[in-house]
Amino acid sequence: MSDQVSITGSFPVKRGLAEMLKGGVIMDVVTPEQAKIAEDAGACAVMALERVPADIRRDGGVSRMSDPEMIEGIQAAVSIPVMAKARIGHFVEAQVLEALGVDFVDESEVLTPADEAHHIDKYKFAVPFVCGATNLGEALRRISEGAALIRSKGEAGTGNVVEAVRHLRSIMGDIRKIGQADSAELFQWAKQLQAPLPLVQEIAETGKLPVPVFCAGGLATPADAALAMQLGAEAVFVGSGIFKSDEPARRAAAIVEATTHFNDASILAKVSRGLGAPMTGIGMDEINQRYAERGW
Amino acid sequence: MQVPTIGVLALQGAFQSHQQRLAELGAPTRQIRTPADLVGIDALVMPGGESTTMSKLLVTSGLFEPIAARIVDGMPVFGTCAGMILLATEVLDGRPDQLSFGAIDITVQRNGYGRQLDSFETEISMPAFGDDAAPFHGVFIRAPKVVRLGVGVEVLAEHDGVPVILRQRAITVASFHPELANDHRLHAQFLNSFTRIPSHAETS
Numbered sequence: 001m002s003d004q005v006s007i008t009g010s011f012p013v014k015r016g017l018a019e020m021l022k023g024g025v026i027m028d029v030v031t032p033e034q035a036k037i038a039e040d041a042g043a044c045a046v047m048a049l050e051r052v053p054a055d056i057r058r059d060g061g062v063s064r065m066s067d068p069e070m071i072e073g074i075q076a077a078v079s080i081p082v083m084a085k086a087r088i089g090h091f092v093e094a095q096v097l098e099a100l101g102v103d104f105v106d107e108s109e110v111l112t113p114a115d116e117a118h119h120i121d122k123y124k125f126a127v128p129f130v131c132g133a134t135n136l137g138e139a140l141r142r143i144s145e146g147a148a149l150i151r152s153k154g155e156a157g158t159g160n161v162v163e164a165v166r167h168l169r170s171i172m173g174d175i176r177k178i179g180q181a182d183s184a185e186l187f188q189w190a191k192q193l194q195a196p197l198p199l200v201q202e203i204a205e206t207g208k209l210p211v212p213v214f215c216a217g218g219l220a221t222p223a224d225a226a227l228a229m230q231l232g233a234e235a236v237f238v239g240s241g242i243f244k245s246d247e248p249a250r251r252a253a254a255i256v257e258a259t260t261h262f263n264d265a266s267i268l269a270k271v272s273r274g275l276g277a278p279m280t281g282i283g284m285d286e287i288n289q290r291y292a293e294r295g296w
Numbered sequence: 297m298q299v300p301t302i303g304v305l306a307l308q309g310a311f312q313s314h315q316q317r318l319a320e321l322g323a324p325t326r327q328i329r330t331p332a333d334l335v336g337i338d339a340l341v342m343p344g345g346e347s348t349t350m351s352k353l354l355v356t357s358g359l360f361e362p363i364a365a366r367i368v369d370g371m372p373v374f375g376t377c378a379g380m381i382l383l384a385t386e387v388l389d390g391r392p393d394q395l396s397f398g399a400i401d402i403t404v405q406r407n408g409y410g411r412q413l414d415s416f417e418t419e420i421s422m423p424a425f426g427d428d429a430a431p432f433h434g435v436f437i438r439a440p441k442v443v444r445l446g447v448g449v450e451v452l453a454e455h456d457g458v459p460v461i462l463r464q465r466a467i468t469v470a471s472f473h474p475e476l477a478n479d480h481r482l483h484a485q486f487l488n489s490f491t492r493i494p495s496h497a498e499t500s
C-alpha cells in the first residue's frame with residue numbers, strides 16, 4: 001500500500017535534523033579513529049574535515065573540501081550524523097558532499113572562500129546546510145538562501161571563546177530588541193540588518209529565528225560550552241578544542257555532559273575536574289586572519 | 297485528581313518541541329536531567345534526538361535506573377524517534393554499549409529508513425482516531441524502522457505497511473516526530489490515556 005506520498009529534501013525535513021541535534025555537541029574530526037572517539041564520548045554528530053581550524057591557521061594556504069575517501073571512512077566508522085564543510089559559494093563542493101550522502105553541509109568561513117559575493121543557493125539541494133553568522137543580519141541572509149541551521153561563528157582555531165560570545169550576544173540581543181519593536185520600526189530593522197522584511201516580522205511575532213541557533217568557534221572547555229548554552233545557543237560545535245587538548249576522550253565526554261547540564265554549576269564543577277591541559281589558544285590581537293570576516 | 301505533571305527527558309534532542317505541544321494542551325511539563333527531577337512526575341516523554349548520546353547521558357546522569365524502575369511501576373511513557381529506540385526491547389545497528397529500557401516488545405532498526413537524504417515527510421492515515429480522521433503529518437528524520445512486533449503490541453498507524461505508531465500497556469511510541477507537527481492529537485491521546493481531565497483543546 002503506497003497511497004501516501006513521501007517528500008524528501010523539503011525545508012521541514014532539513015530543519016527537522018537541526019531540531020534533533022539540539023542540546024548536543026558536534027565535534028570536528030579528521031580521521032575515522034577520531035570520529036569513533038567522538039561518538040564514544042556522546043557527540044550527537046561529527047564534522048568531517050581535513051585539518052582542524054587550529055592547524056589550518058598554523059599552516060596557512062588554501063583550505064578546501066575534504067577528500068571524499070576520508071569522508072566515506074568517517075561515515076563508515078560511526079552511526080551518528082556526519083557533516084562536512086564546503087567553501088563559501090563553492091556549490092560544486094556542496095554537490096559532491098551531497099552525492100557522498102553527508103547529513104549536513106557546513107558552508108564554512110573556516111575554509112578559503114570560493115566566491116567573494118555570493119553564498120550557495122541552498123534551496124537547490126536536498127541536503128540541509130548550516131551557515132555561520134556574526135550578527136542577526138548575516139543569519140537572516142543565510143536563512144533566506146535556504147540555511148536550515150545557523151551557528152554563531154566565533155573565531156575557529158583559537159581556543160578563545162570571546163568572539164563566540166560577541167556573536168551570540170549580538171544575534172540574541174537583536175532578536176530581543178526586535179521583539180520590543182513596533183510594526184513601523186520593523187522596516188527600519190530590515191533595512192539596518194540588510195535582511196528580508198518577512199523574516200524580521202517573523203522574529204517580531206515568534207521571538208526567535210525560524211531555524212535553530214548553535215554556537216561555534218573557540219569553545220575549548222566544559223564551562224565554555226555551558227556559557228554558550230546559557231547565552232541562548234541550542235547546541236555547540238567544538239572544533240580544535242577537543243583533539244588539540246591533552247586528553248581528547250575525557251574532554252569530549254565532559255563537554256557533552258556540560259552541554260546537557262549547562263545550568264547546573266555543581267555538575268559543571270564535577271565534569272571540569274582533571275581533564276588535562278586544554279588547547280593553548282591564542283588572543284585575538286595575535287591572529288592575522290579573522291575567519292569570521294569571511295561571508296557577506 | 298490533580299493536573300498531572302509530565303516529565304520531558306531533557307538530556308539532548310527536541311525536548312522543547314514536546315513541551316510546547318503539551319503546554320498548548322494545558323499540561324504542565326518539567327525538564328528531566330537528574331534523578332531529583334523525577335520526583336512527582338506522573339508520566340514521561342522521551343524526545344527525538346541522538347539515541348546513542350541520550351544513552352550515554354542516561355548513565356552519567358544516574359537517570360537510567362530510576363526511570364527503569366518507574367517504567368516497571370507502570371509510569372506512562374511516550375517516546376518519539378530516538379525515544380522509541382530507548383524504549384524498544386531490541387535495537388539493530390546501534391552501538392554495542394547502547395542501553396534501552398525494553399519497555400515495548402519491538403525490534404527497531406536504527407536509521408532504518410536511511411540517512412538524512414532519505415528523511416521525508418508524509419501524511420499518515422489514522423484509523424485509530426476513527427474512519428473519517430484527518431491524516432497526521434509525519435516528519436521522519438533518519439528514523440528508526442520497526443522490524444519485529446511482539447505479542448500484545450498494538451499498531452495504531454502504519455506507513456507503507458510498516459508500523460509507525462505503536463502501543464503496549466502504558467508505553468506509546470512513534471518512529472516520526474509528532475512534536476514537529478502542528479497537530480496535538482497524539483499528545484492529547486497520551487494525556488487522556490492516564491487522566492480523564494479534559495484538555496483545553498477538547499473543551500474549546
